[in-house]
Amino acid sequence: MTEPFDAVDVIRAKRDREVLGNEQIDWVIDAYTRGVVADEQMSALAMAIFLNGMTRSEIARWTNAMINSGERMDFSALGKPTADKHSTGGVGDKITLPLAPLVAVFGVAVPQLSGRGLGHTGGTLDKLESIPGWRAQLSNEEIMDQLRDVGAVICAAGSGLAPADKKLYALRDTTSTVECVPLIASSIMSKKIAEGTDSLVLDVKVGSGAFMKNLENARELARTMVDLGADAGVRTVALLTDMSTPLGLTAGNALEVRESVEVLAGGGPADVVELTLALAREMLESAGRPDADPEAALRDGRAMDAWNAMIRAQGGDPDAPLPVARHTETVTARASGVLTRLDAYDVGIAAWRLGAGRSRKEDPVQAVAGVEIHAKPGDTVSAGQPLLTLHTDTPERFTRALEALAGAFDIGGTLEEPRSIVLDRLANDVVPRGLRTTETGGAR
């Protein structure tokens, strides 16, 4: 087949700050998926985009080309609204686990096609795989059946969904081209639009443990994704949320499942509950259930029932004990006073070095590894009091994990104003597909 473009010309154009043409973009994504554009050429193009950016219309075309690289799912046959959530990734971010069954309680289908962790942020599938018997891989038919019967599914995104993004994301991870608004926005939105949800709630993390370290960059990322959602007719809301300190009191796979179950039982750390409820309310509102009371569903056991059904449907035993690490090490406070900082990134790196995360996508993870947090910013601590407990099955990992934590906290000094976990909100005004007035005059 004769190729209509040459990758070198596309790279040169972006290197020289030109705006790429629609056909150039369609071709480069398609040719990369086919293996005609080589990894080193795509790496150079990704770096040129990282350095020189893309216009709004280039990003939209790039996103579409990635959607068109694979299949599109269609949940319209379910006869109920669908709502999905995506987080840009943070430390201790286990929110998907309680959130999906909680929203499903109200008759909204929640298809959470998720990924595994890479780097210092954990992956939802890695967390759930610490539950004995639980299975991440489902066929499209199994996903539909589970959405119909249980209402919520958290499983691996099939290889047919935005394959261009799968290839490109792995490449970006090894070429230092991840933290780039056009590339992150198109990566996330291509997968979510291909997934075929009616509405989408984005949790855009801001702070040391997130890709976006400051509010201005996070807002730009959120605005870009909300606009891409509008282009595709997907109701999209973005909450900008704090990731300067870990979410909740655990970072690590089985540890985070345990904490999620506490939330589903009506307890759990206040910040995890607050963010779960904030995201649930947005999803329910977008799905046409503005009067639903998710707080009551956490209190009265309905969310827990939905969780148990969701885990069982995928072969897991929700009553089985979670694995526990063979070795622990405690980090204590060196002085007495108010804990004024506990750094999300440092805790994430420590959990990763203990074995909770992977360096290469084929690496195994330890279900038991991670960090348990005993004090959060604002708490008063005494010298010698435990601040963190490190968990692992391989104690030789403690030294490197402790090194990561050497500058992770401050005791004394000034505490930043305690800020709400939700820092800002952006939304488009699309009416979700499931709520549009039909030709016969009814709305679902």
Ligand code: URA
């Ligand atoms: N998550 C994604 O799916 N893609 C990115 O580029 C970054 C975070």
